[in-house]
Amino acid sequence: MHELSLVASMFAILEEQARAHGATRVTAVVLKVGVMSGAVPDLLESAFEAYRKGTLAEGARLEIVVVPVKLRCPDCGGSTVREDTDFSCSACGSRRVEIVEGRDLVVDKIELETDGA
Amino acid sequence: MTVKTLTVVHDLLATNKQAAAAIRGELRGRGILAVNLLSSPGSGKTTLLEALADRFRGRFRLAVIEGDIETERDAERIRAKGVPAWQITTGGACHLEARMIGKVLAGIPADIDFLFIENVGNLVCPASYDLGEQVRLVLLSSPEGDDKPAKYPQAFLSADALVLTKADLLPYLPFDPARASAEARAIKPALRVFTVSALRGEGLDELAAWLVDALERLRSGHA
Numbered sequence: 001m002h003e004l005s006l007v008a009s010m011f012a013i014l015e016e017q018a019r020a021h022g023a024t025r026v027t028a029v030v031l032k033v034g035v036m037s038g039a040v041p042d043l044l045e046s047a048f049e050a051y052r053k054g055t056l057a058e059g060a061r062l063e064i065v066v067v068p069v070k071l072r073c074p075d076c077g078g079s080t081v082r083e084d085t086d087f088s089c090s091a092c093g094s095r096r097v098e099i100v101e102g103r104d105l106v107v108d109k110i111e112l113e114t115d116g117a
Numbered sequence: 118m119t120v121k122t123l124t125v126v127h128d129l130l131a132t133n134k135q136a137a138a139a140i141r142g143e144l145r146g147r148g149i150l151a152v153n154l155l156s157s158p159g160s161g162k163t164t165l166l167e168a169l170a171d172r173f174r175g176r177f178r179l180a181v182i183e184g185d186i187e188t189e190r191d192a193e194r195i196r197a198k199g200v201p202a203w204q205i206t207t208g209g210a211c212h213l214e215a216r217m218i219g220k221v222l223a224g225i226p227a228d229i230d231f232l233f234i235e236n237v238g239n240l241v242c243p244a245s246y247d248l249g250e251q252v253r254l255v256l257l258s259s260p261e262g263d264d265k266p267a268k269y270p271q272a273f274l275s276a277d278a279l280v281l282t283k284a285d286l287l288p289y290l291p292f293d294p295a296r297a298s299a300e301a302r303a304i305k306p307a308l309r310v311f312t313v314s315a316l317r318g319e320g321l322d323e324l325a326a327w328l329v330d331a332l333e334r335l336r337s338g339h340a
Contacts, residue, residue, distance in 0.1 A: 002211050002242040009129045017125060027120065038245035038271055085270040087304055095306045105129040111122045 006039055006105065007047040013107050014057050023112035026057035030109040034067045034102040035083065041066060060111075069102030133246055136215035140222060140249025144232065150332040151232045153248050155272050156256035157265075158238030161282040161315055163191045165256065166233055168315035170198040172325050177230040177332075182221055184213040184237045191235060201226065212242035215249055230332055244271040252331050258283040259290050263297035266304055273301045278309040280324060285314040 014026050033041055041064045048062045069082040071089065078091035082102075088095050128134070144151050154162045166181055173179060181202040183191040192204035203221045205213060213236050225232065234250060236243040255276035257265055260283060266273045273279065279301050281294050298310040309327065313320035 002245070005210065005214075006129050009132060012132075013125065013127045013129070017123060021121070021123065028122075036271055036274075038242065085267055085304060087274075095303070107125050107127045107129065109122055110125050111120060114119045114121070 003039055003043040003047040004051065007044060007051045010048075010107060011051060011055060011057065014060075014110060015055070017110055018056055018112060021112055021114065023114045024056065025113040026060045026110060027113050028061045028063065028109075028111035029057070029107065030063045030065060032065045032067050032104065032106045032108045034104045035069050036099070036103045037105040039105050065108065067102050067104070070100050071097040072100045073097050130245065133215045136219055137247035137249040140215055140218055141251070143222065144249065144251070145335060147227060148336050149229055149232050150252065150328070150335050151234060151248070151250040152252045152254060152328065153234045153236060153243075153250035154254050154256060155236050155240065155243045155276065156238060156258075156282075157240050157261060160238070160256045160258040160261060162235045162238070162256055163194055164315045165280065165282060165313065166195060166200075166235060167198055168318070168321055169233075169325060169328075170195065170200045172321055173231070174199070177329070178226070178228060179231045179233060180225050180229045182213075182218060182232065182234045184217075184235060186210070186237060207237060210237070211239050212237055212246050213248055214246050218248050231328065240265070240269040240272045244269075244275045251335055252277050252328070254278050254280055256280045256282050257297060257301075259286045259292040259294075261292075263292045263294070264300065266297060266300035270304050273304050273308065276305070276308060278311060278324075278327065281310065281312045282315060284312050284319055285317050 018026055033039055052058050071080040073089035073094050074096055075094040076092040078089050080090040087097055089097050156162055170179055179200045181195045181200055183202055183204045186207055186209055189204045192202040195202035205217050234248055253276045255272050281297060294312050301308050311320050311324045313324055
């Protein structure tokens with residue numbers, strides 16, 4: 001369970017962005033979680049709940065977008081979207097596939113509130 | 118009051134990746150091959166390192182970083198082999214991160230050949246953290262069962278070689294090394310597989326030769 005340390009990294013990003021934009025509150029965060037990122041959405045949500053108290057994201061809404069695994073095949077040029085662990089090209093069966101999406105864990109969007117106009 | 122939405126696109130592991138890249142650059146400059154060992158608890162990482170220390174004695178210099186949640190036990194076992202060892206106790210964290218390695222790095226002798234990093238025993242979380250290593254080994258011991266690659270794909274996908282350990286127990290267990298390596302290669306076709314008994318020495322020559330080859334490639338600039 002390393003989701004708490006991932007959420008700690010997320011709050012470092014939120015605080016840095018809030019400071020850079022003169023924001024007083026973070027109201028929403030959109031997190032893209034790759035199926036193969038090694039992080040579990042439910043555990044990220046629990047860690048987020050536990051971590052946000054007393055921070056400038058205390059009232060923030062967390063939206064998690066799960067990104068499936070996308071494979072690209074260098075042999076036939078095909079793309080495959082995978083939910084399981086069969087890492088082969090669905091078009092030609094090649095196992096030389098490259099994982100092009102689904103491994104990353106990315107803060108995609110942040111909604112900030114600033115005082116004044 | 119104004120509300121604005123920013124598109125940020127900031128990788129949560131970016132800080133770790135940057136620290137890992139710095140470590141990799143530094144070790145490459147010093148001609149040191151760093152090897153990260155991943156496995157479940159009790160699969161024989163420390164015993165394998167003890168056996169490699171014996172095998173490399175007089176030929177190569179080693180240093181070891183040990184990651185554990187508590188205790189200095191593994192580092193003491195390695196030091197008993199005459200190899201300098203640093204224990205990182207994570208105090209509960211389930212994996213090592215590059216910054217933890219970075220803090221230890223300055224104290225590591227400049228004239229070593231191999232830096233082995235024994236990660237916290239866990240087949241899940243350590244797979245997500247680059248420690249700046251050149252080579253990642255995943256260990257799977259015969260008592261654990263040959264079905265683990267498909268159950269923990271990321272650890273096997275992220276590794277360069279699979280070491281099937283405790284081969285001396287194979288006569289007593291339903292573990293099929295061919296099935297374990299086939300499952301692992303279904304996830305990563307290029308994965309090298311070594312079947313090893315650290316206690317009896319079987320397979321150690323092949324693994325040691327592969328590591329020496331990786332060291333030579335690093336030093337000749339081909340890795």
